[in-house]
Amino acid sequence: MPHKAFWLRCETKKFERRAALTPATSKALIDAGFTIKVERDEQRIFDDSEYEAVGCELVENNSWPHAPTYIPIIGLKELEESDEALPHSHIQFAHCYKQQAGWSGVLSRFYRGNGKLYDIEFLTDETGRRVAAFGFHAGFAGAAAGALALAASSKGEKLGHLEPYKNEKEMVDSVKSLLGGSGKGVKALVIGALGRCGRGAVDLFRKIGLEEDDILKWDLPETAKGGPFPEILDVDIFVNCIYLNSQIPSFITQETIRDAGKNRRLSVVVDVSCDTTNPFNPIPIYNINTTFPEPTVPVEVGAGNPPMSVISIDHLPTLLPREASEQFSADLLPSLLEFPDSRVWGDAEKLFREKLAEAVKVEGL
Numbered sequence: 001m002p003h004k005a006f007w008l009r010c011e012t013k014k015f016e017r018r019a020a021l022t023p024a025t026s027k028a029l030i031d032a033g034f035t036i037k038v039e040r041d042e043q044r045i046f047d048d049s050e051y052e053a054v055g056c057e058l059v060e061n062n063s064w065p066h067a068p069t070y071i072p073i074i075g076l077k078e079l080e081e082s083d084e085a086l087p088h089s090h091i092q093f094a095h096c097y098k099q100q101a102g103w104s105g106v107l108s109r110f111y112r113g114n115g116k117l118y119d120i121e122f123l124t125d126e127t128g129r130r131v132a133a134f135g136f137h138a139g140f141a142g143a144a145a146g147a148l149a150l151a152a153s154s155k156g157e158k159l160g161h162l163e164p165y166k167n168e169k170e171m172v173d174s175v176k177s178l179l180g181g182s183g184k185g186v187k188a189l190v191i192g193a194l195g196r197c198g199r200g201a202v203d204l205f206r207k208i209g210l211e212e213d214d215i216l217k218w219d220l221p222e223t224a225k226g227g228p229f230p231e232i233l234d235v236d237i238f239v240n241c242i243y244l245n246s247q248i249p250s251f252i253t254q255e256t257i258r259d260a261g262k263n264r265r266l267s268v269v270v271d272v273s274c275d276t277t278n279p280f281n282p283i284p285i286y287n288i289n290t291t292f293p294e295p296t297v298p299v300e301v302g303a304g305n306p307p308m309s310v311i312s313i314d315h316l317p318t319l320l321p322r323e324a325s326e327q328f329s330a331d332l333l334p335s336l337l338e339f340p341d342s343r344v345w346g347d348a349e350k351l352f353r354e355k356l357a358e359a360v361k362v363e364g365l
């Protein structure tokens with residue numbers, strides 16, 4: 001019988017406080033007979049002691065390269081750049097299957113070490129839907145950032161540095177208080193409202209006190225007629241949460257904004273989908289991704305018109321590391337309990353082998 005174990009590595013990306021395994025999912029795995037090793041990590045939102053309390057074995061920070069090769073290494077983000085061969089199985093988001101910069105070099109490390117990659121982005125159920133994704137909290141945090149930008153702009157200010165919140169309650173309370181106690185009276189439109197991100201955005205707006213009628217929820221039927229949509233100009237915050245997979249008419253354009261002149265209500269656009277550099281981006285009014293230190297980018301609105309900004313942060317769930325990790329890890333748990341003997345992992349390994357073969361060709365190995 002194979003050894004049932006996982007090794008939770010630390011995340012080395014700056015500001016990344018999320019974790020692929022939480023104390024709760026670690027406990028469920030331990031109860032099912034797994035050994036869980038956890039690298040000590042100050043940056044992670046969960047304390048080392050929370051893992052220790054449920055029976056995990058704590059190991060040195062960033063010590064996974066020396067782990068026994070039979071233990072799969074689990075993490076979220078890309079490994080640090082290096083030429084070292086990778087002999088372990090890695091479960092993570094690797095961002096190297098869509099020919100991203102450096103993709104074949106990353107895969108060649110697995111080839112040279114005879115390791116395996118199970119990319120979490122491609123773990124899917126029978127219907128092709130991802131088994132675990134961070135969407136809900138991306139939408140939730142994006143809507144919160146939008147409300148904060150609205151609060152700042154109503155005082156003639158620009159939204160300042162965003163910091164991760166300890167938990168959801170702290171985020172909701174802070175947004176409400178900056179809006180003067182409640183979001184009542186604010187009007188928002190969420191497009192892609194039936195998806196993961198969209199449901200998160202709607203949830204945040206409800207929790208900060210918007211009236212139900214002031215949360216417009218659009219999905220495919222409402223946009224079928226084709227944009228641009230003047231309705232977007234008549235809300236305070238527009239949150240785009242669609243999954244873009246084909247060319248569609250723009251939802252809003254620089255011209256529609258300029259033409260609305262002083263009558264425009266729209267103050268903030270949050271582009272959770274962040275198809276910033278996609279030639280079919282349905283929100284062609286900005287062209288950079290914004291960041292936690294600089295969360296907004298101004299939109300060219302025409303002289304004398306009220307200001308407007310876009311938030312296009314592509315790692316929004318990091319603003320809510322605890323809840324985002326808890327939901328993601330709970331969704332991943334049923335698959336982890338079956339590792340590596342189920343269709344999910346079999347398909348993921350097959351995809352890895354296909355991508356590896358492409359990389360081997362490109363790298364001339």
Ligand SMILES: NC(=O)c1ccc[n+]([C@@H]2O[C@H](COP(=O)([O-])OP(=O)(O)OC[C@H]3O[C@@H](n4cnc5c(N)ncnc54)[C@H](O)[C@@H]3O)[C@@H](O)[C@H]2O)c1
Nearest residue numbers: 135138192194195196197219220223242243273314315316
């Ligand atoms: N910014 C971030 O930090 C962050 C984090 C996670 C996900 N995302 C991105 O958010 C996007 C949505 O992800 P998701 O997990 O919510 O996807 P999802 O598939 O769960 O939901 C997408 C929704 O958009 C709807 N939709 C698609 N095309 C539409 C259109 N033309 N008009 C109206 N509705 C349309 C779909 O019907 C669906 O309800 C993806 O592009 C994803 O990469 C961003």
